[in-house]
Amino acid sequence: MSEQLKVKTMQEFMxxxxxxxxxxxxxSAGSYDDRAKKITRAFVKLLNxxxxxxxxLGTEESSTGDVxxxxxxxxxxxxxxxxxxxxxxxxxxxRIVTCDPHSFNTLKNEYPGLGGKYDVLHHxxxxxxxxxxxxxxxxxxxxxxxxxxxxxxxxxxxxNSEYEAPREMLSKTNAExxxxxxxxxxxxxxxxxxxxxxxxxxxxxxxxNVLRTQDALETQPNIIATGCxxxxxxxxxxxxxxxxxxxVTVLDVAELLANSLxx
Amino acid sequence: MEFxxxxxxxxxxxxxxxxxxxxxxxxxxxxxxGKDVDVSDNKPQRWRNMVxxxxxxxxxxxxxxxGLMHIFVYVxxxxxxxEVLEIILDGILGTHRLFAPLGTLYDVLIASFExxxxxxxxxxxxxxxxxxxxxxxxxxxxxxxGWPKTDGNLILYIEFVLMLLFLTMNAADYQLQQMGAAHYxxxxxxxxxxxxxxxxxxxxxSTLILIERTAWWLHILGILAFLNYxxxxxxxxxxxxxxxTYYGKVRPQGQFNNLESVTNEVKLMMDPSADPYAxxxxxxxxxxxxxxxxxxxxxxxxxxxxxxxxxxxxCTSECPANQTGKKLxxxxxxxxxxxxxxxxxxxxxxxxxxFVDDGKQLLNDYITPEELWACTTCNACVQACPVSIxxxxxxxxxxxxxxxxxxxxxxxxxxxxxxxxxxGAPWPYxxxxxxxxVNE
Numbered sequence: 001m002s003e004q005l006k007v008k009t010m011q012e013f014m015x016x017x018x019x020x021x022x023x024x025x026x027x028s029a030g031s032y033d034d035r036a037k038k039i040t041r042a043f044v045k046l047l048n049x050x051x052x053x054x055x056x057l058g059t060e061e062s063s064t065g066d067v068x069x070x071x072x073x074x075x076x077x078x079x080x081x082x083x084x085x086x087x088x089x090x091x092x093x094x095r096i097v098t099c100d101p102h103s104f105n106t107l108k109n110e111y112p113g114l115g116g117k118y119d120v121l122h123h124x125x126x127x128x129x130x131x132x133x134x135x136x137x138x139x140x141x142x143x144x145x146x147x148x149x150x151x152x153x154x155x156x157x158x159x160n161s162e163y164e165a166p167r168e169m170l171s172k173t174n175a176e177x178x179x180x181x182x183x184x185x186x187x188x189x190x191x192x193x194x195x196x197x198x199x200x201x202x203x204x205x206x207x208x209n210v211l212r213t214q215d216a217l218e219t220q221p222n223i224i225a226t227g228c229x230x231x232x233x234x235x236x237x238x239x240x241x242x243x244x245x246x247x248v249t250v251l252d253v254a255e256l257l258a259n260s261l262x263x
Numbered sequence: 264m265e266f267x268x269x270x271x272x273x274x275x276x277x278x279x280x281x282x283x284x285x286x287x288x289x290x291x292x293x294x295x296x297g298k299d300v301d302v303s304d305n306k307p308q309r310w311r312n313m314v315x316x317x318x319x320x321x322x323x324x325x326x327x328x329x330g331l332m333h334i335f336v337y338v339x340x341x342x343x344x345x346e347v348l349e350i351i352l353d354g355i356l357g358t359h360r361l362f363a364p365l366g367t368l369y370d371v372l373i374a375s376f377e378x379x380x381x382x383x384x385x386x387x388x389x390x391x392x393x394x395x396x397x398x399x400x401x402x403x404x405x406x407x408x409g410w411p412k413t414d415g416n417l418i419l420y421i422e423f424v425l426m427l428l429f430l431t432m433n434a435a436d437y438q439l440q441q442m443g444a445a446h447y448x449x450x451x452x453x454x455x456x457x458x459x460x461x462x463x464x465x466x467x468x469s470t471l472i473l474i475e476r477t478a479w480w481l482h483i484l485g486i487l488a489f490l491n492y493x494x495x496x497x498x499x500x501x502x503x504x505x506x507x508t509y510y511g512k513v514r515p516q517g518q519f520n521n522l523e524s525v526t527n528e529v530k531l532m533m534d535p536s537a538d539p540y541a542x543x544x545x546x547x548x549x550x551x552x553x554x555x556x557x558x559x560x561x562x563x564x565x566x567x568x569x570x571x572x573x574x575x576x577x578c579t580s581e582c583p584a585n586q587t588g589k590k591l592x593x594x595x596x597x598x599x600x601x602x603x604x605x606x607x608x609x610x611x612x613x614x615x616x617x618f619v620d621d622g623k624q625l626l627n628d629y630i631t632p633e634e635l636w637a638c639t640t641c642n643a644c645v646q647a648c649p650v651s652i653x654x655x656x657x658x659x660x661x662x663x664x665x666x667x668x669x670x671x672x673x674x675x676x677x678x679x680x681x682x683x684x685x686x687g688a689p690w691p692y693x694x695x696x697x698x699x700x701v702n703e
Contacts (some may be wrong), residue, residue: 007701028688030700037700044701058698062687069674070640072554072662074522076683078529108519114526154641159517185646187584194640198689199675202637205588212583 005044009058009089013187020055022086022126025098025107028063029229035236039099042258043123049263050136054097060087066106071195079116080189081106085116095119095196097126099254101156101228102193108160122156124166124227124253131172140260142173149221150177151212151235152187153228173260176218178207188212190238192230213238217248224250272483279487290570293608296618297563305513312651317508322649326577327395332386336422339383341503343429346376350483360436363435363450373451378434380426381455387426391419401576406595411574414496421492423486432478434459435471444468447475460611503571504650510564510649516642519659524551525667554663557624558604561660568652570598578644578654582638591637593644593654599629600657626661635661636673 013020024047029036047054065080065154096118098104108120121129130136148170163184170177182188191201191208191237201207213235216224224239226232235250251259302309315321320337321378324330349362363369394402394415402415433456441446453460463471493499500507531537555561558569578587578593585592603625611618626632645653665671673679679689687694 005701007698009698016498026697026700028690031697032688032690032692037703040700041703056698059695061697062694063683065683067689068680068683069519070659071672071680072659072664072666073672073680074525074553074663075529075667076680078521078525079532080683080687082529082533105515105517109515113521121686136269154639154643158642158646160515180326186581186643187640188586189639189643191583191639194638195676196639198679199636199673201587202584202589202633204584204637208583208587208639211587226518 005041006048007044010055010056010060010093012059013055014091018053019092019094021053022055022095022097022121023093024054024056025064025096025100025103026056027098027100027103027229030099031061033229033233034082035233036099039229039252039254041230042252042263043099043254044253045130045263046127046130046136046259046261050130052130052135056195057087058172064103064106066102066110067195067198069106070193077110081111081114081116083120086090088116088118089183093118095121097121097123099123099227099229099252101153101160102230105155105159122162122165122167122227124156125162127169127254127257128165131169138172138257138260140173140262142260142262143173143223143256146175146222147220148173148175148223148225149176149180149216149219150183150225150227150253151180151190151216151231152184153226153231154187154189154193156227157187158185166225166253169257170225173256175223175256178221180215180219182211182215188215190226190228190231190234192234197230207241209234209238213242217244219240221248223256224248225253225254225256226250266357269355269357275484275487276351276354279490282491283493284564286491289608289612290494290499292611293604294563294566294570296500296604296607297561297566297599298559299447300330300562300564302510303562307469308513309509309511312511313505313509316511316651317504320649325647330387332389335382336390337377339379339386339426339436341420342379343376345372346429347486350479354483359446360448360450363448369450370452371651373433374454375681377430377455378454380429381428384423386528387419387423391416391423394419395568401580404576404579404592406592406598407574407576411497411598415574416500417492418498420494421485425482425489428478428482428485430456430459430638432475434477435463435475438463439468439471439475442468442471444472492565497572497574498648500571500573503567507567507571508651510567512645512656513651519656522553522663525553549618552664553667555657555660556626556664556667556668558600558607559618560664561600561657565585565653565657565660566600566604568604568654568657569597569604571650572601572652574598577647577649578652581643581647583639583641583643590631591634592660592691596630596654596657597652598626603629626664632665632671635665638662 009025009183026040028169030040058127062084063080064084065077069077070079096107101122104120131138150166150170152163167177174206188211189208190212224235226235226241232252239245239250320330320334323333332522352361355361393399405415433453436447437456438460440449493502554558558566576594582591582593607618610621635658640655642655646654681691682691686692
């Protein structure tokens with residue numbers, strides 16, 4: 001049990017007759033997955049620190065349908081999308097921030113065609129905005145001298161061309177940023193995308209996450225940074241497969257910033 | 264009799280171009296078997312993509328060695344067309360080096376053609392070594408056996424021979440010029456072919472003329488034959504790369520299309536005033552198939568993609584599934600699509616333009632569900648393609664068919680999907696627990 005977070009739901013904002021600055025879309029992983037919940041909490045700590053007036057949908061939130069869409073279930077995707085859009089439009093949501101690049105991509109790119117037009121940001125983009133505006137200052141020595149390598153999530157990087165925001169955020173920790181041989185446009189997938197997270201991989205020589213972790217380990221990192229809850233799980237499993245869990249940790253960019261501030 | 268060569272030349276030209284036109288028509292008919300898709304958006308971006316990617320070769324140079332060699336062959340091929348124009352005009356008019364009056368400019372042109380011809384030869388030799396001696400991994404994948412391998416090498420042989428003929432022709436011409444032969448007035452500069460001249464030393468004028476004429480004829484007939492070979496070859500990319508990069512995806516790579524037919528159904532389902540038992544009106548069109556099981560279910564840009572594919576395998580070598588030994592190869596998806604489309608085209612040719620069901624389809628007969636389910640939708644293949652092909656869109660269309668028409672997703676995915684349906688999350692948790700993280 002850690003310190004109390006300040007979290008308000010959209011319903012509470014509505015009852016007060018107010019609008020939040022942003023809606024924080026937590027996502028299914030961020031809500032239920034034990035590891036991803038820590039990322040959610042770290043991000044909220046940063047929001048609290050910066051005094052951001054944000055809302056979550058809470059129990060009203062539902063899957064974006066992204067994973068159903070990648071699996072080919074367009075029906076289920078559109079049902080989820082239309083339900084969510086009805087809710088979001090009902091609350092007159094303008095800006096959405098999420099820690100999950102898959103939610104980010106589908107809310108940003110696929111919801112507009114179904115009537116849901118919002119300004120959608122990945123949490124690293126929003127944190128950058130907070131820092132640029134002077135609302136949040138990161139000056140920690142916690143990670144000084146540590147080597148951090150960033151694994152680009154496919155749905156943030158290649159799919160939406162955002163490579164800089166997470167790197168810029170990582171540089172705030174004063175750690176040494178080292179790039180993997182394949183990074184940015186040529187980054188290798190963690191193996192979870194396209195609904196692979198929810199099934200056993202097809203037969204092959206090895207698992208994709210093990211290969212990707214190998215890329216990361218070649219940089220001799222202390223920390224592998226991710227910006228996606230699924231990447232986080234895959235890289236963590238990869239570290240275990242390489243028996244490196246004692247020397248290398250996997251952390252989300254939000255966790256690294258929160259730790260830097262001893263939040 | 265004196266016009267015989269001209270007449271023969273014109274006949275060859277008409278035959279060559281005639282057959283080519285016939286092939287282009289067939290190609291266009293096959294591509295149009297695909298569904299319509301709106302590509303009228305983002306025109307400036309599309310033009311930019313074409314200029315940058317197809318004309319500017321920006322994606323080729325991502326791999327520097329292959330990129331540079333490709334630029335040699337590509338530039339050589341384009342520039343040498345000016346020479347081909349002269350050859351064609353000479354052939355029709357019975358002239359010799361018609362453009363010679365250009366003077367110094369002509370010398371510069373011929374000299375640069377020769378240098379390019381040499382560079383093409385260098386490129387082609389390097390390519391051949393990569394394919395046949397170094398055996399680069401991506402050229403020996405399972406889908407590259409048989410015709411694809413032969414086709415790849417044939418193109419290299421043809422280009423090599425064409426360039427050699429061009430240089431031989433020039434060498435003989437140069438020698439004839441020196442000897443002051445009638446017709447062979449001094450024109451052009453021969454920085455490369457001059458080195459072939461010593462081989463021809465001492466030959467009588469008549470033999471030299473025979474060599475020059477033979478090389479000339481074989482060169483132009485070779486070009487006409489090559490033009491017609493394109494349709495049967497991955498080399499079709501030299502034409503289709505341009506429209507393909509124009510029509511390629513301009514939305515963010517992560518943005519998949521929303522199926523409109525599904526939107527209509529979902530809206531109907533969510534409309535409380537809709538009568539769930541209402542029978543469709545008698546004149547209602549047949550309900551649309553969801554997703555794709557055969558080439559006709561794909562859109563025409565996807566079919567154009569298939570014909571544009573050069574089988575270079577950059578997609579496959581970047582594919583995480585392929586790198587970890589899974590059966591998926593994005594290149595094979597494109598090659599299968601083209602093969603099946605060709606098969607459908609042949610059936611139509613044999614049945615007066617009508618397609619008769621042959622009991623086969625793209626799914627299962629060409630592409631297996633195992634390949635489709637191995638995809639992580641990471642877009643690495645799309646990123647890697649030097650000519651803007653999108654294998655991922657085909658994979659997704661076929662997954663849609665498997666899931667929505669056949670309910671044939673892997674069991675774990677069915678569990679995941681029913682969890683979303685029931686609890687609004689891919690895991691079997693209660694929606695009321697969504698905010699538990701706040702107090703943990």
